[in-house]
Amino acid sequence: MATDVKATQKTDVKAIKQEVKELFGLVPTWVNEMPDSALGGFWSLMRDFQLAETRIPNKYKELIGLAVSGATRCRYCTLFHTEAARLFGATDDEIAEASMMAAHTMGASTFLNAQQVDYEQFRNETLQAIAYARQQQQGQAGTTPRPNVDTTAHA
Structure with missing residues:
Protein backbone atom coordinates (compact mmCIF):
# COMPACT_ATOMS: atom_id res chain seq x y z
CA MET A 1 0.00 0.00 0.00
CA ALA A 2 2.84 2.45 0.76
CA THR A 3 4.13 1.91 -2.77
CA ASP A 4 0.78 2.96 -4.24
CA VAL A 5 0.75 6.17 -2.18
CA LYS A 6 4.32 6.97 -3.20
CA ALA A 7 3.51 6.40 -6.87
CA THR A 8 0.49 8.70 -6.56
CA GLN A 9 2.62 11.38 -4.92
CA LYS A 10 5.15 11.24 -7.76
CA THR A 11 2.37 11.58 -10.34
CA ASP A 12 0.87 14.50 -8.42
CA VAL A 13 4.26 16.21 -8.09
CA LYS A 14 4.86 15.86 -11.81
CA ALA A 15 1.40 17.34 -12.56
CA ILE A 16 1.98 20.17 -10.08
CA LYS A 17 5.32 21.06 -11.64
CA GLN A 18 3.68 21.05 -15.06
CA GLU A 19 1.04 23.50 -13.77
CA VAL A 20 3.76 25.71 -12.32
CA LYS A 21 5.60 25.66 -15.64
CA GLU A 22 2.43 26.51 -17.56
CA LEU A 23 1.74 29.48 -15.29
CA PHE A 24 5.28 30.86 -14.86
CA GLY A 25 7.10 29.55 -17.94
CA LEU A 26 9.52 27.58 -15.76
CA VAL A 27 9.68 25.58 -12.57
CA PRO A 28 11.77 27.72 -10.18
CA THR A 29 14.65 25.95 -8.47
CA TRP A 30 13.10 26.47 -5.04
CA VAL A 31 9.98 24.59 -6.16
CA ASN A 32 12.18 21.63 -7.12
CA GLU A 33 13.85 21.82 -3.70
CA MET A 34 10.55 21.70 -1.81
CA PRO A 35 9.76 18.30 -0.27
CA ASP A 36 7.29 16.38 -2.41
CA SER A 37 5.04 15.91 0.64
CA ALA A 38 4.72 19.71 1.06
CA LEU A 39 4.46 20.76 -2.57
CA GLY A 40 0.80 19.83 -3.10
CA GLY A 41 -0.48 21.88 -0.18
CA PHE A 42 1.79 24.81 -0.93
CA TRP A 43 0.84 24.93 -4.60
CA SER A 44 -2.88 24.52 -3.90
CA LEU A 45 -2.84 27.53 -1.57
CA MET A 46 -0.72 29.60 -3.95
CA ARG A 47 -2.80 28.70 -7.02
CA ASP A 48 -6.28 28.66 -5.48
CA PHE A 49 -5.94 31.53 -3.01
CA GLN A 50 -2.96 33.80 -3.60
CA LEU A 51 -3.09 33.93 -7.39
CA ALA A 52 -6.81 33.24 -7.88
CA GLU A 53 -9.56 35.82 -8.00
CA THR A 54 -11.00 35.92 -4.49
CA ARG A 55 -12.93 38.49 -2.48
Whole structure:
Protein backbone atom coordinates (compact mmCIF):
# COMPACT_ATOMS: atom_id res chain seq x y z
CA MET A 1 0.00 0.00 0.00
CA ALA A 2 2.84 2.45 0.76
CA THR A 3 4.13 1.91 -2.77
CA ASP A 4 0.78 2.96 -4.24
CA VAL A 5 0.75 6.17 -2.18
CA LYS A 6 4.32 6.97 -3.20
CA ALA A 7 3.51 6.40 -6.87
CA THR A 8 0.49 8.70 -6.56
CA GLN A 9 2.62 11.38 -4.92
CA LYS A 10 5.15 11.24 -7.76
CA THR A 11 2.37 11.58 -10.34
CA ASP A 12 0.87 14.50 -8.42
CA VAL A 13 4.26 16.21 -8.09
CA LYS A 14 4.86 15.86 -11.81
CA ALA A 15 1.40 17.34 -12.56
CA ILE A 16 1.98 20.17 -10.08
CA LYS A 17 5.32 21.06 -11.64
CA GLN A 18 3.68 21.05 -15.06
CA GLU A 19 1.04 23.50 -13.77
CA VAL A 20 3.76 25.71 -12.32
CA LYS A 21 5.60 25.66 -15.64
CA GLU A 22 2.43 26.51 -17.56
CA LEU A 23 1.74 29.48 -15.29
CA PHE A 24 5.28 30.86 -14.86
CA GLY A 25 7.10 29.55 -17.94
CA LEU A 26 9.52 27.58 -15.76
CA VAL A 27 9.68 25.58 -12.57
CA PRO A 28 11.77 27.72 -10.18
CA THR A 29 14.65 25.95 -8.47
CA TRP A 30 13.10 26.47 -5.04
CA VAL A 31 9.98 24.59 -6.16
CA ASN A 32 12.18 21.63 -7.12
CA GLU A 33 13.85 21.82 -3.70
CA MET A 34 10.55 21.70 -1.81
CA PRO A 35 9.76 18.30 -0.27
CA ASP A 36 7.29 16.38 -2.41
CA SER A 37 5.04 15.91 0.64
CA ALA A 38 4.72 19.71 1.06
CA LEU A 39 4.46 20.76 -2.57
CA GLY A 40 0.80 19.83 -3.10
CA GLY A 41 -0.48 21.88 -0.18
CA PHE A 42 1.79 24.81 -0.93
CA TRP A 43 0.84 24.93 -4.60
CA SER A 44 -2.88 24.52 -3.90
CA LEU A 45 -2.84 27.53 -1.57
CA MET A 46 -0.72 29.60 -3.95
CA ARG A 47 -2.80 28.70 -7.02
CA ASP A 48 -6.28 28.66 -5.48
CA PHE A 49 -5.94 31.53 -3.01
CA GLN A 50 -2.96 33.80 -3.60
CA LEU A 51 -3.09 33.93 -7.39
CA ALA A 52 -6.81 33.24 -7.88
CA GLU A 53 -9.56 35.82 -8.00
CA THR A 54 -11.00 35.92 -4.49
CA ARG A 55 -12.93 38.49 -2.48
CA ILE A 56 -9.74 40.50 -2.06
CA PRO A 57 -8.45 41.75 -5.43
CA ASN A 58 -5.09 40.25 -6.41
CA LYS A 59 -3.36 43.63 -6.33
CA TYR A 60 -4.38 44.10 -2.70
CA LYS A 61 -3.35 40.55 -1.74
CA GLU A 62 0.09 41.16 -3.23
CA LEU A 63 0.39 44.53 -1.45
CA ILE A 64 -0.48 42.74 1.81
CA GLY A 65 2.14 40.10 0.96
CA LEU A 66 4.66 42.86 0.30
CA ALA A 67 3.92 44.53 3.63
CA VAL A 68 4.29 41.25 5.52
CA SER A 69 7.47 40.46 3.60
CA GLY A 70 8.96 43.79 4.56
CA ALA A 71 8.01 43.27 8.20
CA THR A 72 9.50 39.77 8.28
CA ARG A 73 12.49 41.00 6.29
CA CYS A 74 12.24 38.27 3.66
CA ARG A 75 13.93 39.58 0.54
CA TYR A 76 12.70 36.64 -1.50
CA CYS A 77 9.05 37.29 -0.67
CA THR A 78 9.55 41.05 -0.97
CA LEU A 79 10.80 40.64 -4.52
CA PHE A 80 8.05 38.21 -5.48
CA HIS A 81 5.20 40.24 -3.98
CA THR A 82 6.51 43.53 -5.39
CA GLU A 83 6.65 42.12 -8.91
CA ALA A 84 3.32 40.29 -8.53
CA ALA A 85 1.71 43.51 -7.26
CA ARG A 86 3.01 45.28 -10.38
CA LEU A 87 1.69 42.42 -12.53
CA PHE A 88 -1.76 42.99 -11.01
CA GLY A 89 -1.62 46.74 -11.62
CA ALA A 90 -0.04 48.25 -8.51
CA THR A 91 1.79 51.51 -9.09
CA ASP A 92 5.11 52.48 -7.55
CA ASP A 93 3.21 54.90 -5.29
CA GLU A 94 0.91 52.09 -4.06
CA ILE A 95 3.91 49.85 -3.44
CA ALA A 96 5.59 52.64 -1.47
CA GLU A 97 2.41 53.20 0.57
CA ALA A 98 2.10 49.49 1.37
CA SER A 99 5.74 49.48 2.46
CA MET A 100 5.19 52.57 4.61
CA MET A 101 2.05 51.09 6.15
CA ALA A 102 4.06 48.02 7.13
CA ALA A 103 6.79 50.22 8.62
CA HIS A 104 4.24 52.32 10.52
CA THR A 105 2.45 49.24 11.86
CA MET A 106 5.74 47.62 12.90
CA GLY A 107 6.85 50.82 14.62
CA ALA A 108 3.60 51.19 16.56
CA SER A 109 3.62 47.48 17.42
CA THR A 110 7.19 47.67 18.67
CA PHE A 111 6.35 50.66 20.86
CA LEU A 112 3.15 49.15 22.30
CA ASN A 113 4.82 45.82 23.05
CA ALA A 114 8.00 47.35 24.49
CA GLN A 115 5.92 49.64 26.73
CA GLN A 116 3.79 46.64 27.72
CA VAL A 117 0.63 48.69 27.27
CA ASP A 118 -2.33 47.07 29.00
CA TYR A 119 -4.17 45.17 26.26
CA GLU A 120 -7.67 45.48 27.73
CA GLN A 121 -7.28 49.24 28.13
CA PHE A 122 -5.92 49.47 24.57
CA ARG A 123 -8.83 47.37 23.31
CA ASN A 124 -11.47 49.44 25.09
CA GLU A 125 -9.96 52.74 23.94
CA THR A 126 -9.64 51.49 20.36
CA LEU A 127 -13.25 50.33 20.21
CA GLN A 128 -14.37 53.63 21.75
CA ALA A 129 -12.35 55.64 19.21
CA ILE A 130 -13.66 53.61 16.27
CA ALA A 131 -17.26 53.92 17.50
CA TYR A 132 -16.80 57.70 17.75
CA ALA A 133 -15.30 57.88 14.24
CA ARG A 134 -18.14 55.73 12.87
CA GLN A 135 -20.69 58.02 14.53
CA GLN A 136 -18.98 61.04 12.97
CA GLN A 137 -19.08 59.40 9.55
CA GLN A 138 -22.77 58.60 9.91
CA GLY A 139 -23.48 62.17 11.02
CA GLN A 140 -21.84 63.42 7.84
CA ALA A 141 -23.68 60.92 5.63
CA GLY A 142 -26.42 63.43 4.86
CA THR A 143 -23.98 66.23 4.07
CA THR A 144 -22.00 66.92 0.95
CA PRO A 145 -18.91 64.68 0.89
CA ARG A 146 -15.64 66.43 1.60
CA PRO A 147 -13.39 66.44 -1.45
CA ASN A 148 -10.00 64.79 -1.32
CA VAL A 149 -7.62 67.61 -0.61
CA ASP A 150 -4.25 67.54 -2.31
CA THR A 151 -1.82 68.68 0.37
CA THR A 152 1.16 68.73 -1.95
CA ALA A 153 2.52 72.11 -2.99
CA HIS A 154 1.61 73.19 -6.51
CA ALA A 155 4.42 74.42 -8.73
